[in-house]
Amino acid sequence: xxxxxxxxxxxxxxxxxxxxxxxxxxxxxxxxxxxxxxxxxxxxxxxxxxxxxxxxxxxxxxxxxxxxxxxxxxxxxxxxxxxxx
Numbered sequence: 001x002x003x004x005x006x007x008x009x010x011x012x013x014x015x016x017x018x019x020x021x022x023x024x025x026x027x028x029x030x031x032x033x034x035x036x037x038x039x040x041x042x043x044x045x046x047x048x049x050x051x052x053x054x055x056x057x058x059x060x061x062x063x064x065x066x067x068x069x070x071x072x073x074x075x076x077x078x079x080x081x082x083x084x085x
Contacts, residue, residue, distance in 0.1 A: 015056070016055060016056045016057070017046065017053050017054070017055065017056070018053065018054045018055070018056055018059060019051065019052070019053065019054075020034055020051075020052050020054075023043075023054050023059050026059055026060075026063060027059065027062065027063055027066055028066075028070075029066065037062070038052075042062060042065075043058060043059070043062055044058060
């Protein structure tokens with residue numbers, strides 16, 4: 001992938017590269033779950049150092065699968081949401 005200039009690269013990084021905290025928010029999981037997903041190979045880092053970085057596309061592809069599992073194994077979450085209304 002080539003970028004026209006530095007601003008193009010910075011825009012790409014801001015839009016497409018996520019930190020662990022951003023992944024936690026998007027997927028609705030804890031840091032421990034992210035570590036487990038990485039160990040299982042379900043989520044790959046593009047930088048694995050003290051700061052881990054992830055591609056947005058990988059996270060967005062994983063999200064529906066996790067939501068389906070959450071609905072299957074945590075049906076009480078849905079009941080609590082309905083009770084809040």
